[in-house]
Amino acid sequence: MLNVFIRIKGSLSDQVESRMMAALTYLTLFLLTGLCICQNVLERGPAIGAVGGSVWLKTNVSNPHEPYMVLLWSRNLVNVITYVEGELNTTYSHVSLNNITGSLELRDLTLGDAGVYYLDMVPTGSPAEHGKITLQVFEIISNASIIPTPAVTIAHQSSLHLTCEAQGNISSIEWTKDGRHLSLGGRISLQQNNRALVISPVKRADDGLYECLLSNPVSNMTAAYTLAVSYGPLNVTLNGPTEISDSVDATFLCSAESYPPAEFSWTFNGASIDVTGAVYKLINSKVGDSGNYTCTANNSNTGSKVSVTRMLIVYEIISNASIIPTPAIEIAHQSSLHLTCEAQGNISSIEWTKDGRHLSLGGRISLQQNSRVLVIDPVEIADDGLYECHLSNPVSNMTAAYTLVVSYGPLNVAISGPTEISVSDNATFFCSAESYPAAEFSWTFNGAKKDVTDAVYKLINSTVGDSGNYTCTASNPNTRRKFSVTRMLIVNGGLSCFKSGILPGVTLSITMMIVLVF
Template sequence: MCVGDGILPPGPLSGAVGGKVKFNTTLSPPTKPFLSVSWTFKGVNIITSTSVNVTSPGHTNRITLDRATGALELRSLVLGDSGEYSVSIIQDGGQQTQGNTTLNVYEDISGASITGSDDVLIEGQSSTNLTCDATGSISTREWMKDGQPLQPSDRVTFFENNRMVSISPVNISDNGQYLCQLSNPFSFAEASYGLAVNYGPGAVTILGPATATVDTLVVLYCSARTFSPAAFTWFFNGLQKDVDEAGYVIEKASYSHSGNYTCRAFNDVIDKHATASYSMQIKGRLAQRDTGSQDRGQQGHQMTPTPTTSRAPGQRAPDAPDTPTTSDAPGQSK
């Protein structure tokens, strides 16, 4: 950083393409005008002012000199205006003062993008590079992942002033949204990229009852930890069943459904599978212990029992009234 020798404030100055900038001096207007004021850019004179102003062709209609303080305004900035500027002022008494500073001109950032590999990334096996590019003047590049700054590690390395980030090998934790933010003093842009790392299947589990009752509905459910959707295959006692979903449904359980169930989860993207097994026992219903439940369930059909008494043959029932009897001859009507 160049510092003016008591004439120009500390630099550098910044300007945007198409904009303007003013090089102010620290001098106050003198009682008598300066004898001369001269500005140079990269050692080449751009304006000298004595009794008249002499301006270089490349700066005609682009600069204005404040004769009272020696300040210079530069307009319609282009990238080529970046560089070192010097001023030399000769005061009325012949004293000469000088100063210099630097101007940086920035172009707006546009067209930001992140490019990555088109290959299928597999956990623990693949590597990838993400590259952030844009047009314009880029002062800084910063990387974010899922809203947090992306930090370097033994697997994450930055190159070319953060233009590229390398991840080797990729891990499950690398899945997510990446953001590249680019900036300069006058412009800002960003680009995003979704990174997908394939993994699994792993941690295959079967959920369901260990025992079930005959004639009831039974559902077994298979789950697997995987990035790509898994394809499921079911086996019962070693024989493949015609079920290709996560759920295995038995509409009406019977004793023959007792046995060992196996679920195989398959990731066709990386050609990998994993299995889990589960044992289930089908049992009969418990016998009813409430004998009165049958009578309570027969409402409207309740019957009153008739008492009976045991007696010897020919013996009259006790307390029975004497009733006369009449014997009818065969064929005789009453």
């Protein structure tokens, strides 16, 4: 304690010096005789202060019985301030002393103010009192930040270091993710006294808000960093139509899982398209727009590219459908029929029906040229009916129809009418035939051509001379066939030689002549 006063002495006036010497003598007497109170009169430390702030080093004395004759404060055995019988002396400009309680205030603290402070107190007529306290001065934490290394992290590839930086005295650092305490272990660890957070390797699940909480006894601060792990592109898909009709618009949409969002480029049949977005629109499509549309997703961070392709077929709508028969006329049991289904547009499929029912193939009936041609060889009468070809593609359909009527005959030609009449009677002959198209008729009487072309031949007011052979000939212009039938008529009356209406020597008969003309 003598050293304290010696160091103070050189800076005091003679008057102060004499007072201090008196005080020193008084204090020494107490020390040597044991007349002192040896308990610490200062509050329990350490005392905490912030740079630029103030702090009180307080005593336990709140209401002393007697005023203090001497108050001596020193730091690390260097004088700070003295109070001797009412005189206050100090070389510090930022200290204040409460001479009632002995408490010391330090203002505008610097880191140099930290240390161990001693207090010696000599009350009037009482034993000396002593105290000791440690002052800790901390710089307030500022400019906290988290520095990522590397700046770009790639899932399953990068090893990430997050370094918590700040100015000021750092007593502790704690890390959180998304507001929760960070679980360490495995891929996640702390280094450099918790200053650096290491994740190796990073994964997509590591995305989130990372915070480091820095603190010291006088301040705290939090720095934050949002980690977004780069990945992809993954699951690249290309949606859009695969089949459309011409003149229709088409839209293709490319998507990918990626961070940062993928950049897109497009090609058509390998040729680059001046489109860079996720959407490609085809306006007023044409058949020539059919082909492969390719979307490429690119991630500039990961350096990865993934391409997907979608094929589009542009169909021309089916129109002008018809069935062309070859030959135009079909003759039963002679002709070989080809029905050709014609149309404009893209044809994907052709189906044939007859009279609304699926056409049974086999034997005489077959399909050729990818079902475009129906062949019936030979045609028969039973092949008559409504034939339809149903054309379709993914965007349209159309039906063409053709009614087939097979030419045949004449068959079963017959003539009906009387075989015997009386003079002046009328007679009517009916000629019939099975034929398509309908048979054409002509008549002869006893070989002489008659001016009658109908199926009906009428004889009016007959005479004996009308007796004879009446012949009907049925002909078909398509088949070029002719069939003739004859009926004999006897007209009775006027001659005695007739008996029972039959001329002598004349035999009643019906003769049918068949003439086939090719």
